[in-house]
Structures are given as structure tokens and as C-alpha cells.
Amino acid sequence: MKKLIVTLVVMLVPVLFYAQGAFDKFDDVDGIDVIVVDKSMIDLAGEMKVGKDEQNLVTKFTEGLDNLKVYSTDVKKYKKQLKAAVKDYLRDNNMKALVSVKDDGEEVKVYAKQTSGADTLDEVLVFVNGGDDDETLVVTFTGKVKL
Numbered sequence: 001m002k003k004l005i006v007t008l009v010v011m012l013v014p015v016l017f018y019a020q021g022a023f024d025k026f027d028d029v030d031g032i033d034v035i036v037v038d039k040s041m042i043d044l045a046g047e048m049k050v051g052k053d054e055q056n057l058v059t060k061f062t063e064g065l066d067n068l069k070v071y072s073t074d075v076k077k078y079k080k081q082l083k084a085a086v087k088d089y090l091r092d093n094n095m096k097a098l099v100s101v102k103d104d105g106e107e108v109k110v111y112a113k114q115t116s117g118a119d120t121l122d123e124v125l126v127f128v129n130g131g132d133d134d135e136t137l138v139v140t141f142t143g144k145v146k147l
Helices: 002-012 020-026 039-046 052-062 076-093
Strands: 033-038 065-073 096-103 106-113 120-129 136-146
Touching: 020 065, 020 076, 033 039, 039 065, 065 076, 076 120, 076 136
Parallel strands: none
Antiparallel strands: 033 065, 065 136, 096 106, 106 120, 120 136
């Protein structure tokens, strides 16, 4: 399941997300791990020295991205709070479900919003509900990425 999550995140790196504001309240909560990757670090990833094909892929995935945030917890009360925050954000921002996968009690859902045209994703949110025994994860992307 973790390979599936990593694959989904890598596939969606060229996507963006305005969801950060809705989840900022979790930034300083003990019991919730937060990873923030800002534009300068994303740009560095685009400059990695790898083979030509890989370089083109990395550049394509990173150009247009402004921010990436990951929220993760295995604390039951915070899992509920993250799930509620995702539900509220989806309702308030009219995001469409792109992918939904259920496996061994875990659920992965990917949502997106397109406002800049049919070939551009404006927001993306990945929600992983690990069930009672595993962690809950929210991944957000911001930027403007052409498909």
C-alpha cells in the first residue's frame, strides 16, 4: 500500500494545491508530523543531475509547482480532525474525485480542481485513510501545472 501511495504522490507532483490554508492549523500540533517543501526546494529538484530522460521527467513534474505539504498522524483524535478538515475543504472548494482506491482497510482518494482551463490542474489533494491501525495522511500541492 505504501508503494501505491508513493506512486500516486510521484504521479501527482506536477499538480497544484491551494488547500494549505485549510490545514495550516495542524502545522504546530504535537502528534501530527508535517513536511513542507517550498518553491526553492522544488526548483532544486528540477536541477538534479540525472539522465536526460529522467531530467525531462523531473523538470516536467516540478515546473509550475509552488508548494507541497504532507500531514501525517496515527493519533486517533487527530485522524478524525484531519478527515473532517478534508471533508470540509472538499465541500467548500468543489473539488472532483480523480482516483479512489481501497485495499486492506486503507483508502486513498485523490481530488483536483481545474479553473485555469481543461489542460491545467489548479489544486490537488491526496487523502490516505489508513484505518484504525495505520496512519492518516493528507498531501497538498499548489501551483499551476499543465497536463
